[in-house]
Amino acid sequence: MIPYGRQDISQADIDAVVEVLQSDFLTQGPKVPEFERVVAAYCGAKRAVAVNSATSALHLACLALELGAGDRLWTTPVTFVASANCGLYCGASVDFVDIDPRTYNLCPKALEAKLKRAEAQGTLPKVLVAVHLCGQPCDMKAIGRLAKLYGFRVIEDASHAIGGKYNGEPIGNGRYSDITVFSFHPVKIITSAEGGMAVTNDDGIADQMELLRSHGITRDPEKMTHVSDGPWYYQQVALGFNYRMTELQAALGVSQMRRLDEFVARRHELARRYDDLLSALPVVTPWQNPGSYSGLHLYVVCLKTELLSRTHREVFELLREQGIGVNLHYIPVHTQPYYLAMGFQPEDFPQAQSYYRTAISLPMYPGLTKDEQDEVISALAHAMESS
Known part of the structure; x- marks a missing residue:
């Protein structure tokens, strides 16, 4: 059987993972921050937050944009269910915008028409998830213009698109969006076995996603509600999740980024x-x-x-x-x-x-x-x- 997709694993990839297996850290070590720096630098983004899947990244992105009950998330119907489900996870309602028959991406003209109707009805979205289907970027300039005009936030679901460019600039640079999400599933362009990442130019958004990916727990005294009890001390300051990426995954990701x-x-x-x-x-x-x-x-x-x-x-x-x-x-x-x-x-x-x-x-x-x-x-x- 010739599969529709398949990972490409080199000896260098294997060696990178073995090196981590022989190190002191299998999780919460130096490789995850390294992977984040490599991806952020490649995309021209300020910050990157690595997680265990692109689905988790979408969820954290929505939470960081304060999507919640009573809000609306719009996306394309032609995508994996995670692009829509992330809104439901936050208690928001979900709706869709039809696709452009040539690109198969969310249609900017259909979006503008739907936004005009929604404005008249008082049902505008808080977040739009623009999915770069097959790796081809959406018309982000048009979407960015509409976001400013109608006041919604934009997440680029670039699960298919790392390594691509829009108007000569790397996808993920955040020129027309608040957050971009990548997937590193084995059939994607590069892999970390499983894993995802969110990149952004907003420190506040990145800080919030970092907090929520690890149970909402902080060891930073400046983020605590009172003076630390001692060097062992941490506080849970938000309701977070265990969405962490392992060192093994990050090592594979760093190696794959080289190709x-x-x-x-x-x-x-x-x-x-x-x-x-x-x-x-x-x-x-x-x-x-x-x-x-x-x-x-x-x-x-x-x-x-x-x-x-x-x-x-x-x-x-x-x-x-x-x-x-x-x-x-x-x-x-x-x-x-x-x-x-x-x-x-x-x-x-x-x-x-x-x-x-x-x-x-x-x-x-x-x-x-x-x-x-x-x-x-x-x-x-x-x-x-x-x-």
């Missing part, structure tokens, strides 16, 4: 080759904004089903039967049973539904060979042949 640019460049090579190989097949290949440089976590094609005698599902299943581990990113969140129970309907966001009915994620990872890529194309052509 980040190489990984993304290789993904672009593969994407260009896919574009050429797929040009004669009845599929829509991913459109790339010329002003952006995608992280290319995913390579999604949309079937021209009107030209096929087989259904979307039949093509997908035939690919799997031929050993091609395709996937679908993502089932629109608003169609999940948990969200349907809130009152959402499948056709509330028609562009998202249209995407879902035709999209297939083809294998995309640095170790994918030309022969394997040829096998993917051959299998896809066979699956789309007349039945």
